[in-house]
Amino acid sequence: MRKVGVVALKTSKKVMQKILIAFLLLLLLFFINNTSLFSKQEKGEPLLLAHRGVHQTFSMEGIQYDTCTAERIFEPEHAYIENTIPSMKAAFEAGADMVELDVHPTTDGEFAVFHDWTLECRTNGQGATREHSMDELRALDVGYGYTADEGQTYPLRGKGVGLIPTLGEVLQQFPNKELLIHIKSDDPEEGKLLANYLSDYTVGNFSNLSVYGGDNPIATLKEELPELRVMSKASMKSCLIPYFIIGWTGYVPETCGNSQLHIPEKIGPWLWGWSGKFHERMEKVNTRVILVAGDGGFSEGFDQVEDLERIPEHFSGWIWTNRIDLIGSE
Helix, strand or coil, X not given: CHHHHHHHHHHHHHHHHHHHHHHHHHHHHHHHHHCCCCCCCCCCCCEEEEECCCCCCECCCCCCCCCCHHHHECXXXXXXXXXXHHHHHHHHHHCCCEEEEEEEECCCCCXXXXXXXXXXXXXXXXXXXXXXXXXXXXXXXXXXXXXXXXXXXXXXXXXXXXXXXXXXXXXXXXXXXXXXXXXXXXXXXXXXXXXXXXXXXXXXXXXXXXXXXXXXXXXXXXXXXXXXXXXXXXXXXXXXXXXXXXXXHCCCCXXXXXXXXXXXXXXXXXXXXXXXXXXXXXXXXXXXXXXXXXXXXXXXXXXXXXXXHHCCCCCCCEEEECCHHHHCCC
């Protein structure tokens, strides 16, 4: 009986050793397959995405989605107004590799480049932006509502008349520049309108364009222009949820292909292969990875020089910033 017990004990130890070895080999496989230590380094520094171009900055304290940010700007350091062609030009000159802009359809079949859903905050106009013609929008002063002292003075008033451009004018002004277009609604019809509009202006060349916005217009836009990179909450989930499950193998779900991902820096470390290996995998399927600051709320960006120290060592994707004027030359 004692010999049987000894044999059983030795057998049990061998089984445990095999299990332990298998477990260690599995961990090694996880590490080798997902470490960024062997990621390509020739890509160089991350690229810079300038949110709204060069624009007036404001306090984020207590901000809500309906906060009029023009009423709480800091003392202006320059006269640039967001979403205007001079603002975008200044952003590219400051070192931006891509500029983000917002669009709204107009009553006369155009797309106006302007941030807010309504006009009252920034301009001397009233009502929803999309309920006006392009001529009506051009007549407005887009710098009208900016104040740094609770309305005592308006330093940009009178300087923004006629500065709301059409999307077509932006595309013509920057034909070889990277642009990220933001659809502000969740109307699927807007996706179809934008698809037709982009087809007319770009003659099928969408390599420098990306679009993000509500689930419905983005889904429609993707159906109309499958070659265009797009992003929405739904498209992000369709990519990242299956990637969370099987990404450790190196497999990239088909739903991740030819798209764009905005990854908050707090979420990034939970992705298989973050950051260099993850970026390489997405790059192979023609998907751009854009790193946003914090948890991604309220368009958080890497806005101070010291913020750049938080960028992962092996990351060579895109960095979201609200202060291209500060970090563009770093």
